[in-house]
Amino acid sequence: MIVNNILETIGRTPMLHIPLRRGEVGLYIKLEMFNPTGSMKDRMALSMVDSLPIALKEAAISIVESSSGNTASALAMISAVRRLQFTALMDSHASSDKIFTVRAFGSKVRVVGSGDGALATDQRDEEARRIAIEEGAYWTEQHNNPANAAGYMGLAAELLEDLGPRITHFVSAIGTGGSLCGTARQLRQHIPELQVIGVEPVGSIIFGGQGGCYRQSGTGTPEGANVGVVIDYDAIDSGRKVGDDNAFSICHYLARRHGLLVGGSTGGAIYEALSVALEAPVGSRIVTLACDSGTKYLDTIFNQDWLSSHDIHITDVEAEFAGLFADAPAHRSR
Numbered sequence: 001m002i003v004n005n006i007l008e009t010i011g012r013t014p015m016l017h018i019p020l021r022r023g024e025v026g027l028y029i030k031l032e033m034f035n036p037t038g039s040m041k042d043r044m045a046l047s048m049v050d051s052l053p054i055a056l057k058e059a060a061i062s063i064v065e066s067s068s069g070n071t072a073s074a075l076a077m078i079s080a081v082r083r084l085q086f087t088a089l090m091d092s093h094a095s096s097d098k099i100f101t102v103r104a105f106g107s108k109v110r111v112v113g114s115g116d117g118a119l120a121t122d123q124r125d126e127e128a129r130r131i132a133i134e135e136g137a138y139w140t141e142q143h144n145n146p147a148n149a150a151g152y153m154g155l156a157a158e159l160l161e162d163l164g165p166r167i168t169h170f171v172s173a174i175g176t177g178g179s180l181c182g183t184a185r186q187l188r189q190h191i192p193e194l195q196v197i198g199v200e201p202v203g204s205i206i207f208g209g210q211g212g213c214y215r216q217s218g219t220g221t222p223e224g225a226n227v228g229v230v231i232d233y234d235a236i237d238s239g240r241k242v243g244d245d246n247a248f249s250i251c252h253y254l255a256r257r258h259g260l261l262v263g264g265s266t267g268g269a270i271y272e273a274l275s276v277a278l279e280a281p282v283g284s285r286i287v288t289l290a291c292d293s294g295t296k297y298l299d300t301i302f303n304q305d306w307l308s309s310h311d312i313h314i315t316d317v318e319a320e321f322a323g324l325f326a327d328a329p330a331h332r333s334r
């Protein structure tokens with residue numbers, strides 16, 4: 001494929017099929033890390049920038065967004081191509097790779113938060129609001145911007161084109177809710193009986209419950225932060241919580257067994273997708289998104305020292321879901 005502009009490479013990502021229960025159930029993982037900045041967020045960032053009023057685009061205004069990293073990387077890439085100024089507000093403990101990615105595209109990073117490892121989502125949003133008011137920047141406000149969810153219309157169309165209307169379950173991570181709700185609403189127009197399952201980390205409060213610390217990046221909402229209007233609870237049949245141990249164990253399993261590097265939010269979603277697959281009727285097609293690439297987390301999820309220092313334990317996924325992997329060797333030592 002020859003393109004005239006890197007933005008044309010957003011979307012049309014491949015899909016990995018993993019047969020489960022000897023082919024009775026199919027798990028389909030949409031590989032969103034094949035987008036140019038390595039995450040599904042390229043889709044929504046382009047949609048948010050395209051939805052800016054023309055007068056603002058022509059005035060070459062600066063934009064600002066608060067992000068755990070992927071939205072910031074995507075907006076930085078798009079700003080480079082579209083000649084916009086962009087400032088990203090990121091957590092003090094965001095990985096240095098994510099901060100350097102934004103800077104590599106020529107955008108600015110302002111680091112927010114105390115550095116104690118807690119997510120600073122509410123502080124980041126406050127700072128974005130302040131910069132918008134005092135410095136005249138345009139805050140894309142991903143948690144409340146309808147163009148976020150609308151950015152996934154193309155993703156839903158690709159899923160329908162590849163799998164047809166026989167998708168039975170859509171299981172995916174939820175943060176702003178754009179990817180889950182935007183995709184689900186489109187799919188439902190063709191598949192009214194689709195089961196939509198949102199997955200957040202244990203410690204996130206989107207589906208209620210006790211707030212607490214979690215290390216799955218980009219996903220969930222910490223206690224104290226606002227749940228934005230992009231989360232459409234009517235589009236979701238069930239909300240589930242997955243802890244870091246289980247989410248990151250899936251990341252290790254996918255890397256070692258399937259050669260696929262995914263981030264922690266994807267690990268959480270796939271853990272839940274496998275739980276659904278245990279009980280799903282024969283012929284079920286379970287779709288999930290690989291939200292981003294594990295290459296963004298080599299120094300954390302895939303670093304034994306980091307795992308040990310955060311008391312995170314990698315478990316044997318093939319043993320836990322033995323009923324699904326009937327063809328796999330019975331037990332693998334790690």
Ligand SMILES: Cc1ncc(COP(=O)(O)O)c(C=O)c1O
Pocket residue numbers: 039041068070071173174175176177178179180217218219220263265266291292
């Ligand atoms: C790695 C990762 N997973 C999941 C999510 C959640 O996606 P959404 O905001 O569409 O709910 C994000 C959002 O930033 C993310 O970066």
